[in-house]
Amino acid sequence: xxxxxxxxxxxxxxxxxxxxxxDVTLQLKKGEIHAxxxxxxxxxxxxxxxxxxxxxxxxxxxxxNGQVVEIRNPNDANDLHIGMxxxxxxxxxxxxxxxxxxxGVEPCKGGLLQKAxxxxxxxxxxxxxxxxxxxxxxxxxxxxxxxxxVEILKMLYRENEILIFDEPTAxxxxxxxxxxxxxxxxxxxxxxxxxxxxxxxxxxxAVADRCTILRKGKYMGTVDIKNSSKEELxxxxxxxxxxxxxxxxxxxxxxxxxxVKNVTVPSKLHKNNAVxxxxxxxxxxxxxxxxxxxxxxxxxxxYALTGLTKQSEGSFxxxxxxxxxxxxxxxSKSGMSHIPEDRHKHGLVxxxxxxxxxxxxxxxxxxxxxxxxIKFGAVRQYAQRLIDQYDVRSGQGPIxxxxxxxxxxxxxxxxxxxxxxxxxxLVAVQPTRGLDVGAIEYIHRQIVAxxxxxxxxxxxxxxxxxxxNLSDRILVMYEGxxxxxxxxxxxxxxxxxxxxxxxxxxGAEQ
Amino acid sequence: xxxxxxxxxxxxxALLASLLCILIGLVIGFICLVALSWANAAKTGxxxxxxxxxxxxxxxxxxxxxxxxxxxxxxxxxxxxxxxLIMTGLSVGFAxxxxxxxxxAAGQYTLGAFGALFCxxxxxxxxxxxxxxxxxxxxxxxxxxxxxxxxxxxNEVITAIMFNWIGLYAVNTIMYGGGTxxxxxxxxxxxxxxxxxxxxxxxxxxxxxKYFMNRSTTIAIFLAVAVAVLIYVVIQxxxxxxxxxxxxxxxxxxxxxGINEKRNIVLSMVIAGALAGFGAGLYYLSGVAxxxxxxxxALPGIGFDGISVALLASSNPIxxxxxxxxxxxxxxxxxxMNASVFPPEIADVISGIIIYLCAFALLFRVxxxxxxxxxxxxxxxxxxxxxxxxxxxxKEGDA
Numbered sequence: 001x002x003x004x005x006x007x008x009x010x011x012x013x014x015x016x017x018x019x020x021x022x023d024v025t026l027q028l029k030k031g032e033i034h035a036x037x038x039x040x041x042x043x044x045x046x047x048x049x050x051x052x053x054x055x056x057x058x059x060x061x062x063x064x065n066g067q068v069v070e071i072r073n074p075n076d077a078n079d080l081h082i083g084m085x086x087x088x089x090x091x092x093x094x095x096x097x098x099x100x101x102x103x104g105v106e107p108c109k110g111g112l113l114q115k116a117x118x119x120x121x122x123x124x125x126x127x128x129x130x131x132x133x134x135x136x137x138x139x140x141x142x143x144x145x146x147x148x149x150v151e152i153l154k155m156l157y158r159e160n161e162i163l164i165f166d167e168p169t170a171x172x173x174x175x176x177x178x179x180x181x182x183x184x185x186x187x188x189x190x191x192x193x194x195x196x197x198x199x200x201x202x203x204x205x206a207v208a209d210r211c212t213i214l215r216k217g218k219y220m221g222t223v224d225i226k227n228s229s230k231e232e233l234x235x236x237x238x239x240x241x242x243x244x245x246x247x248x249x250x251x252x253x254x255x256x257x258x259x260v261k262n263v264t265v266p267s268k269l270h271k272n273n274a275v276x277x278x279x280x281x282x283x284x285x286x287x288x289x290x291x292x293x294x295x296x297x298x299x300x301x302x303y304a305l306t307g308l309t310k311q312s313e314g315s316f317x318x319x320x321x322x323x324x325x326x327x328x329x330x331x332s333k334s335g336m337s338h339i340p341e342d343r344h345k346h347g348l349v350x351x352x353x354x355x356x357x358x359x360x361x362x363x364x365x366x367x368x369x370x371x372x373x374i375k376f377g378a379v380r381q382y383a384q385r386l387i388d389q390y391d392v393r394s395g396q397g398p399i400x401x402x403x404x405x406x407x408x409x410x411x412x413x414x415x416x417x418x419x420x421x422x423x424x425x426l427v428a429v430q431p432t433r434g435l436d437v438g439a440i441e442y443i444h445r446q447i448v449a450x451x452x453x454x455x456x457x458x459x460x461x462x463x464x465x466x467x468x469n470l471s472d473r474i475l476v477m478y479e480g481x482x483x484x485x486x487x488x489x490x491x492x493x494x495x496x497x498x499x500x501x502x503x504x505x506x507g508a509e510q
Numbered sequence: 511x512x513x514x515x516x517x518x519x520x521x522x523x524a525l526l527a528s529l530l531c532i533l534i535g536l537v538i539g540f541i542c543l544v545a546l547s548w549a550n551a552a553k554t555g556x557x558x559x560x561x562x563x564x565x566x567x568x569x570x571x572x573x574x575x576x577x578x579x580x581x582x583x584x585x586x587x588x589x590x591x592x593x594x595l596i597m598t599g600l601s602v603g604f605a606x607x608x609x610x611x612x613x614x615a616a617g618q619y620t621l622g623a624f625g626a627l628f629c630x631x632x633x634x635x636x637x638x639x640x641x642x643x644x645x646x647x648x649x650x651x652x653x654x655x656x657x658x659x660x661x662x663x664x665n666e667v668i669t670a671i672m673f674n675w676i677g678l679y680a681v682n683t684i685m686y687g688g689g690t691x692x693x694x695x696x697x698x699x700x701x702x703x704x705x706x707x708x709x710x711x712x713x714x715x716x717x718x719x720k721y722f723m724n725r726s727t728t729i730a731i732f733l734a735v736a737v738a739v740l741i742y743v744v745i746q747x748x749x750x751x752x753x754x755x756x757x758x759x760x761x762x763x764x765x766x767x768g769i770n771e772k773r774n775i776v777l778s779m780v781i782a783g784a785l786a787g788f789g790a791g792l793y794y795l796s797g798v799a800x801x802x803x804x805x806x807x808a809l810p811g812i813g814f815d816g817i818s819v820a821l822l823a824s825s826n827p828i829x830x831x832x833x834x835x836x837x838x839x840x841x842x843x844x845x846x847m848n849a850s851v852f853p854p855e856i857a858d859v860i861s862g863i864i865i866y867l868c869a870f871a872l873l874f875r876v877x878x879x880x881x882x883x884x885x886x887x888x889x890x891x892x893x894x895x896x897x898x899x900x901x902x903x904x905k906e907g908d909a
Contacts, residue, residue, distance in 0.1 A: 308765065329768030338766070346766040351759045356752070360767040363749055372748045 083155030174497035263314030335424035535864030568848030586722025597789025598816025609758035614670025616813025622787025630711030648787015656779025
């Protein structure tokens with residue numbers, strides 16, 4: 001089977017001022033799982049959008065089965081049997097699974113829907129590939145993993161032969177990831193071809209046959225996974241050697257810095273509480289991680305802790321001082337730093353310059369103002385120092401608009417600002433979300449350095465690798481409760497996954 | 511070098527955009543005048559050159575020349591009406607900086623007028639105290655939508671529009687007082703003329719009125735310019751301005767940073783209201799006109815013109831001084847058009863067209879910014895690695 005089903009030859013796609021794809025070639029064999037690897041902004045999504053007909057390339061050709069084709073829009077792609085599972089699902093929440101699957105290709109007779117036939121086909125497909133999807137369930141009632149399977153069924157229903165998965169594992173538990181891999185292998189065996197976009201090397205090693213690597217829009221080659229290693233892939237992706245394991249000594253926990261007692265937080269989405277009677281402690285010199293699948297109360301827990309929302313019950317003590325009902329400013333003053341989950345929503349004022357963002361929490365301190373007037377010289381100096389010290393890169397230094405900076409450097413700026421406040425407690429929520437291995441490595445080192453300097457660190461992460469590598473203690477949250485406490489050296493990803501999915505629960509440990 | 515270029519290009523594009531809409535507005539205005547003059551010629555006879563000459567001489571020229579068409583009275587008139595316009599422009603522009611749309615400037619202006627006249631006629635205060643009174647009344651009327659917005663999350667536009675009308679009719683009712691109100695001069699069907707009855711309450715002119723041969727030209731314009739400079743300093747140089755802009759740009763991030771965004775919303779509206787109220791004080795205490803409670807069934811246009819003034823200046827306080835002078839310039843000029851050829855309303859139509867186009871200032875600015883941005887990026891691309899676009903959240907440079 002050496003014949004290529006899809007060939008994208010010498011694709012160049014330019015946006016104003018940037019070549020998102022520069023002479024990129026990707027050849028997909030029939031029945032293979034082909035990974036597309038690259039850092040953020042390397043041009044993976046652009047390349048897939050070209051294949052899916054969302055963008056027209058300036059140069060290059062696309063061939064299907066050796067024939068040159070033109071893909072002007074997603075309908076053309078569909079006609080060529082190319083389907084895509086997007087990172088953010090495109091489903092109608094209040095529709096049933098079946099309705100979502102047939103949406104756009106509804107079988108009709110005389111203007112009336114013919115659902116029975118469609119249902120038969122969906123059930124058949126679901127059974128054939130072991131997807132276990134209930135066609136009558138509403139989307140809003142089923143888990144994220146199931147929703148993804150609905151998206152997969154949509155592709156199968158349309159008889160797509162080339163399946164594109166855009167970062168499909170980001171939202172799944174380890175168990176769900178294993179199952180997805182199994183499903184993908186099943187498709188490949190049936191002769192379907194899979195393009196799998198990711199920046200997780202483990203998954204590529206586990207499931208892919210070949211891998212095409214992009215760096216800054218350029219083609220870095222295609223490798224056979226059999227003859228390759230994680231190290232080689234990452235070197236090609238980043239352009240240098242990357243350390244995966246976080247280098248850190250044994251932690252030496254000191255005094256209790258943060259004490260969370262019986263905290264309950266109401267949910268904004270539903271009538272139940274998002275956080276239910278949670279208690280834990282964080283000591284100086286340790287990294288405690290709240291692990292869990294997205295939407296199990298971690299966000300609300302952190303919002304209450306940092307003062308963005310109010311808890312309905314319970315208390316927070318920082319260094320013995322009750323901060324349960326104090327303002328955000330006061331919590332910050334008493335030694336809490338917060339690297340927020342959403343850097344665009346909370347972390348930065350995007351229309352402010354880098355220097356204005358660097359003093360976002362401190363502009364009122366005597367160092368930066370006198371009699372209500374900002375000391376612009378002091379602000380500039382301070383920002384310049386942070387930029388140099390934390391290697392924040394930007395086009396114009398302190399006066400760069402935050403909006404124009406890359407995601408990694410925006411995050412570095414926030415981390416510089418929060419760490420430089422010299423906090424007693426550092427709350428870091430998904431500090432490496434959406435960043436690539438180079439930036440992740442840097443941020444992990446900074447967090448460990450803070451711990452070693454005797455700070456208490458509360459980490460919230462959805463990435464199991466990060467949870468396992470970085471933390472000294474893991475608390476698993478499920479449906480607003482802490483269901484287990486683990487030592488990362490004495491547990492494994494599989495065990496954590498079971499707790500995160502709610503399959504197991506510890507009785508009395510905390 | 512690069513820093514200076516890009517900084518300059520931001521404000522230059524803002525200025526260019528404003529000038530561009532003025533130019534387009536004037537062209538459209540001229541076309542209107544030609545059309546009207548042509549319709550006129552059809553009745554009275556006359557060829558094309560006549561039509562064009564007419565449109566120019568009796569219509570367009572006075573508009574372009576503004577107050578200078580009838581020196582020096584016209585200039586005095588232009589300056590007198592610019593002062594309150596600067597203030598309502600500042601009112602709207604200041605709220606814009608905090609992300610609020612103060613459509614209530616007209617109502618705050620009305621209350622400011624009431625405050626000024628009440629202090630002058632009933633309390634018999636001197637002019638500076640009356641100005642403070644006007645400011646306070648305006649501030650209170652601005653505070654109400656601010657409170658509703660901050661604590662009940664009710665859109666400030668809706669509240670402000672309601673309070674515009676509530677304010678107008680309350681003021682009319684109180685002043686009229688069934689025909690026997692203290693502030694009401696039944697013979698003139700207006701409030702008492704300050705200049706004759708309460709000369710202490712009139713803002714001094716320091717000889718300006720003699721120079722311009724126009725009694726209502728007082729030092730109000732200098733007060734307005736001083737306030738504009740003050741507002742500029744507050745927005746650009748103080749921690750308070752930093753907080754307000756942070757709230758306006760990203761409310762959530764402001765909250766995260768420990769800024770009390772509710773207090774800032776209220777304060778921003780209070781100040782916006784105070785500015786509009788101060789503007790009304792400048793107008794009525796200069797004795798330009800008296801309030802007519804029986805006939806004032808529409809909100810004062812100056813309040814709404816403030817929106818165009820602010821838009822035309824991209825909310826820059828210093829720019830607002832000039833955009834207010836410009837708007838005042840063309841509307842004063844409109845008054846000098848030949849009434850036998852052009853109906854007097856056409857002056858309003860033309861200034862209306864220009865003001866309408868002012869609303870596009872932002873659009874032009876974005877378009878100009880995109881044009882210059884493209885050029886900039888292309889330049890960068892020649893000798894550097896591709897910069898990630900903001901949307902892509904691109905990642906580079908960590909290698």
